[in-house]
Amino acid sequence: xxxxxxxxxxxxxxxxxxxxxxxxxxxxxxxxxxxxxxxxxxxxxxxxxxxxxxxxxxxxxxxxxxxxxxxxxxxxxxxxxxxxxxxxxxxxxxxxxxxxxxxxxxxxxxxxxxxxxxxxxxxxxxxxxxxxxxxxxxxxxxxxxxxxxxxxxxxxxxxxxxxxxxxxxxxxxxxxxxxxxxxxxxxxxxxxxxxxxxxxxxxxxxxxxxxxxxxxxxxxxxxxxxxxxxxxxxxxxxxxxxxxxxxxxxxxxxxxxxxxxxxxxxxxxxxxxxxxxxxxxxxxxxxxxxxxxxxxxxxxxxxxxxxxxxxxxxxxxxxxxxxxxxxxxxxxxxxxxxxxxxxxxxxxxxxxxxxxxxxxxxxxxx
Amino acid sequence: xxxxxxxxxxxxxxxxxxxxxxxxxxxxxxxxxxxxxxxxxxxxxxxxxxxxxxxxxxxxxxxxxxxxxxxxxxxxxxxxxxxxxxxxxxxxxxxxxxxxxxxxxxxxxxxxxxxxxxxxxxxxxxxxxxxxxxxxxxxxxxxxxxxxxxxxxxxxxxxxxxxxxxxxxxxxxxxxxxxxxxxxxxxxxxxxxxxxxxxxxxxxxxxxxxxxxxxxxxxxxxxxxxxxxxxxxxxxxxxxxxxxxxxxxxxxxxxxxxxxxxxxxxxxxxxxxxxxxxxxxxxxxxxxxxxxxxxxxxxxxxxxxxxxxxxxxxxxxxxxxxxxxxxxxxxxxxxxxxxxxxxxxxxxxxxxxxxxxxxxxxxxxxxxxxxxxxxxxxxxxxxxxxxxxxxxxxxxxxxxxxxxxxxxxxxxxxxxxxxxxxxxxxxxxxxxxxxxxxxxxxxxxxxxxxxxxxxxxxxxxxxxxxxxxxxxxxxxxxxxxxxxxxxxxxxxxxxxxxxxxxxxxxxxxxxxxxxxxxxxxxxxxxxxxxxxxxxxxxxxxxxxxxxxxxxxxxxxxxxxxxxxxxxxxxxxxxxxxxxxxxxxxxxxxxxxxxxxxxxxxxxxxxxxxxxxxxxx
Numbered sequence: 001x002x003x004x005x006x007x008x009x010x011x012x013x014x015x016x017x018x019x020x021x022x023x024x025x026x027x028x029x030x031x032x033x034x035x036x037x038x039x040x041x042x043x044x045x046x047x048x049x050x051x052x053x054x055x056x057x058x059x060x061x062x063x064x065x066x067x068x069x070x071x072x073x074x075x076x077x078x079x080x081x082x083x084x085x086x087x088x089x090x091x092x093x094x095x096x097x098x099x100x101x102x103x104x105x106x107x108x109x110x111x112x113x114x115x116x117x118x119x120x121x122x123x124x125x126x127x128x129x130x131x132x133x134x135x136x137x138x139x140x141x142x143x144x145x146x147x148x149x150x151x152x153x154x155x156x157x158x159x160x161x162x163x164x165x166x167x168x169x170x171x172x173x174x175x176x177x178x179x180x181x182x183x184x185x186x187x188x189x190x191x192x193x194x195x196x197x198x199x200x201x202x203x204x205x206x207x208x209x210x211x212x213x214x215x216x217x218x219x220x221x222x223x224x225x226x227x228x229x230x231x232x233x234x235x236x237x238x239x240x241x242x243x244x245x246x247x248x249x250x251x252x253x254x255x256x257x258x259x260x261x262x263x264x265x266x267x268x269x270x271x272x273x274x275x276x277x278x279x280x281x282x283x284x285x286x287x288x289x290x291x292x293x294x295x296x297x298x299x300x301x302x303x304x305x306x307x308x309x310x311x312x313x314x315x316x317x318x319x320x321x322x323x324x325x326x327x328x329x330x331x332x333x334x335x336x337x338x339x340x341x342x343x344x345x346x347x348x349x350x351x352x353x354x355x356x357x358x359x360x361x362x363x364x365x366x
Numbered sequence: 367x368x369x370x371x372x373x374x375x376x377x378x379x380x381x382x383x384x385x386x387x388x389x390x391x392x393x394x395x396x397x398x399x400x401x402x403x404x405x406x407x408x409x410x411x412x413x414x415x416x417x418x419x420x421x422x423x424x425x426x427x428x429x430x431x432x433x434x435x436x437x438x439x440x441x442x443x444x445x446x447x448x449x450x451x452x453x454x455x456x457x458x459x460x461x462x463x464x465x466x467x468x469x470x471x472x473x474x475x476x477x478x479x480x481x482x483x484x485x486x487x488x489x490x491x492x493x494x495x496x497x498x499x500x501x502x503x504x505x506x507x508x509x510x511x512x513x514x515x516x517x518x519x520x521x522x523x524x525x526x527x528x529x530x531x532x533x534x535x536x537x538x539x540x541x542x543x544x545x546x547x548x549x550x551x552x553x554x555x556x557x558x559x560x561x562x563x564x565x566x567x568x569x570x571x572x573x574x575x576x577x578x579x580x581x582x583x584x585x586x587x588x589x590x591x592x593x594x595x596x597x598x599x600x601x602x603x604x605x606x607x608x609x610x611x612x613x614x615x616x617x618x619x620x621x622x623x624x625x626x627x628x629x630x631x632x633x634x635x636x637x638x639x640x641x642x643x644x645x646x647x648x649x650x651x652x653x654x655x656x657x658x659x660x661x662x663x664x665x666x667x668x669x670x671x672x673x674x675x676x677x678x679x680x681x682x683x684x685x686x687x688x689x690x691x692x693x694x695x696x697x698x699x700x701x702x703x704x705x706x707x708x709x710x711x712x713x714x715x716x717x718x719x720x721x722x723x724x725x726x727x728x729x730x731x732x733x734x735x736x737x738x739x740x741x742x743x744x745x746x747x748x749x750x751x752x753x754x755x756x757x758x759x760x761x762x763x764x765x766x767x768x769x770x771x772x773x774x775x776x777x778x779x780x781x782x783x784x785x786x787x788x789x790x791x792x793x794x795x796x797x798x799x800x801x802x803x804x805x806x807x808x809x810x811x812x813x814x815x816x817x818x819x820x821x822x823x824x825x826x827x828x829x830x831x832x833x834x835x836x837x838x839x840x841x842x843x844x845x846x847x848x849x850x851x852x853x854x855x856x857x858x859x860x861x862x863x864x865x866x867x868x869x870x871x872x873x874x875x876x877x878x879x880x881x882x883x884x885x886x887x888x889x890x891x892x893x894x895x896x897x898x899x900x901x902x903x904x905x906x907x908x909x910x911x912x913x914x915x916x917x918x919x920x921x922x923x924x925x926x927x928x929x930x931x932x933x934x935x936x937x938x939x940x941x942x943x944x945x946x947x948x949x950x951x952x953x954x955x956x957x958x959x960x961x962x963x964x965x966x967x968x969x970x971x972x973x974x975x976x977x978x979x980x981x982x
Contacts (some may be wrong), residue, residue, distance in 0.1 A: 118561060171389075174385060174389075175389075188760050223438055231418045234408060234412060234414065235415040235416040236408055237408055237415075238407070240538065247422075248422065249424045251593070251594070251596060252595050252596040253423070253595075267407075272404060272408040272409055275401075275408070277402050278402075279401065286393065290386060290390065308388065313393050313396075317400065320400050323399060326403055
């Protein structure tokens with residue numbers, strides 16, 4: 001009985017009940033889809049469950065920590081992540097043509113993942129600190145704090161993570177009140193620079209963007225992913241083919257069915273109805289995040305919360321967009337569903353931060 | 367200060383909340399974009415993508431039908447199928463086929479012919495179909511390959527049905543053969559709208575009965591619907607549509623007789639057609655030399671093919687129905703009948719033969735084969751002794767127009783309509799024909815050579831046999847047929863009997879025909895040109911010999927011992943038996959054989975003997 005009481009207190013005081021419910025809903029979907037997509041590989045499902053368990057502990061720890069720890073940790077965490085990122089560029093392991101992993105003997109980590117949480121905290125802290133004396137120069141510094149890690153991640157190269165890290169920093173800047181005109185100016189500049197930036201992209205990245213425009217030009221090569229995933233999703237139809245009955249995934253026509261393309265498996269087996277349901281789950285989760293952000297106790301927490309929430313949306317948007325052929329394939333997993341420990345850990349760290357803000361919402365009233 | 371801070375703070379907060387609303391609107395728009403696309407894929411176009419997913423998943427593989435068998439009239443199998451294994455180079459499977467094949471050659475014999483054929487195939491198309499490396503492996507070879515298969519991922523062992531012709535070259539021109547369909551075949555089939563009925567590795571009848579009865583013998587492809595994974599590995603059989611076996615074909619041919627006829631040619635080339643004069647069914651259809659049809663079944667390389675094309679014996683020419691020859695004196699009975707029918711001759715009418723004929727007002731001499739001539743000659747003697755002079759004069763008096771009319775009535779110059787592809791028309795010369803062919807008018811001298819079956823006359827052995835059958839039955843020209851039935855192999859359907867579709871009355875007086883029948887009987891009796899061939903026969907027969915010049919030797923004496931073999935005369939013979947109630951009629955031609963009476967007639971005699979020995 002005592003344990004239930006404890007859980008109840010944790011869920012109401014430390015953790016956020018609705019968020020936890022939504023996260024567990026996604027866990028169930030994730031494990032179910034993994035089981036189907038790996039053709040009944042219990043081992044893969046268990047591994048992912050372990051990933052989730054570790055990530056949940058991280059979430060719980062972050063949620064339980066005193067609020068001021070988070071703002072105090074922002075700068076050291078950011079610097080730590082940046083150092084690791086630089087180390088990765090220097091001595092990182094290379095695999096599949098990209099240098100993303102750093103082997104710290106004890107643990108192999110992807111420092112770029114850490115930045116998804118470290119960067120929004122850092123920028124939120126920065127704007128909170130200079131809130132009263134905010135000058136244009138502060139935006140410039142903030143932009144620098146944002147662009148240095150993004151450039152390092154792009155160099156690895158890891159376009160997907162770079163987009164997400166950039167998005168997380170961008171949202172802090174945007175919600176900190178950076179002038180819309182400056183955004184307009186930068187966006188125009190970016191559009192003008194784009195043709196030149198094209199030349200800086202790696203050949204495989206260029207190919208992926210071109211493939212999006214005409215996937216059938218190379219159906220067995222670079223276009224294969226997009227073609228097979230649109231076939232999988234389209235053939236799912238309104239009601240889907242049923243769990244474990246998706247031919248595209250079960251017969252391995254769909255590549256990366258457990259990781260980046262797991263949404264295609266879901267779309268094939270559960271159809272448009274299933275897609276609407278999983279979208280509802282994500283929408284509720286984001287709605288909850290927005291609510292937490294709106295009620296957050298300080299500028300730091302507001303900015304961090306809104307960034308984490310909006311970045312989560314970008315996560316889903318980029319993944320689904322690439323799987324259904326709207327966006328180029330950039331290697332972004334579907335949050336909390338795709339197989340993988342790093343992604344689950346960072347996302348749940350973010351959730352932990354949100355829960356922390358939620359638990360402390362009454363301490364300071366604005 | 368405090369107030370200021372709060373003011374500022376609340377304005378920041380207002381801005382923050384406004385921007386959250388902006389963010390929500392942006393997220394809603396982006397979500398709508400995703401949902402719109404998903405709606406388009408899963409609701410609007412679901413059918414299209416379901417078909418594509420099925421196409422991914424389901425491999426439709428054809429199952430070749432059993433080709434119909436071919437039997438002779440007594441039930442002997444002339445063409446059958448057997449299954450064996452072949453080694454195939456998978457389509458697009460090998461980057462370096464030479465290396466793969468030389469590796470395989472350490473294990474399994476690959477002949478130079480095979481290698482050349484593979485090279486040919488690689489040059490044409492390696493992308494569209496598997497290439498057969500070796501056909502018809504022995505059991506040992508299958509075992510050897512199977513135990514080493516892991517070394518050759520690009521090579522596949524496949525069960526195949528092969529066509530076999532137990533009588534080989536004896537029936538080669540009659541039956542033709544099947545070959546694997548070529549790119550050209552597929553294009554032709556596509557034009558006929560039949561392309562889907564064949565697969566890339568399919569068989570198709572190329573010549574002879576196999577080609578003519580292709581649609582009967584072939585049957586229908588079956589289909590296997592196999593579930594495969596992305597690597598093409600077969601997961602399970604989803605559905606199977608069984609192939610429908612082809613119909614069997616029963617020929618009118620008597621293979622024993624055909625064998626006797628073929629052997630009777632010994633080492634000579636030529637053709638023989640024997641048929642039943644009462645219903646046109648062909649009893650023997652020989653064209654010699656034949657060829658080994660298994661060459662075509664197993665695939666032919668260009669070198670061997672070129673050798674066959676270049677061979678002086680021209681083994682690929684079907685002499686019996688496509689080969690054309692001057693009929694020589696075998697044309698004389700038909701001309702004699704024309705003389706009687708046209709009212710220019712009576713049986714009793716006679717003339718003096720000095721050994722040559724000259725056109726009035728000309729010194730040019732058309733010589734008789736016998737120096738000094740045959741003396742007084744009536745029609746009977748003219749046939750029995752094959753008197754050239756009699757027919758020079760007759761031809762001159764008939765004129766080419768009348769000759770053409772009567773020869774056409776005997777079927778010369780037109781296809782007989784036998785159930786075989788690529789039959790020749792031959793030539794029954796006429797003024798129009800010569801004008802069309804050479805652009806020159808007809809000269810009276812042209813007619814004289816026609817009188818002894820030389821000149822512009824050209825006949826196929828088949829035409830000659832059909833015309834002979836007309837004299838034998840006395841009333842009709844019957845379209846020859848090679849098949850008497852198509853049989854359903856499962857006996858679910860009634861067999862279809864085939865009867866001649868075209869029987870044309872000769873429209874000649876029976877008495878006139880009788881005169882010629884008697885004269886042809888005379889040919890086989892002492893004093894006749896083929897008397898030796900008839901000696902000791904237990905049945906009566908009627909015939910006519912012919913010796914056709916291959917090469918016009920002007921003014922020189924012809925000596926068959928000194929002349930090049932290829933320039934020697936063709937020996938011809940037409941005959942039927944028994945003389946009073948014929949059941950078999952035939953035409954023989956022996957290329958460069960010399961005299962019809964001494965070379966061609968003995969072959970006919972052997973065929974007759976065999977035929978009557980087997981008939982009760």
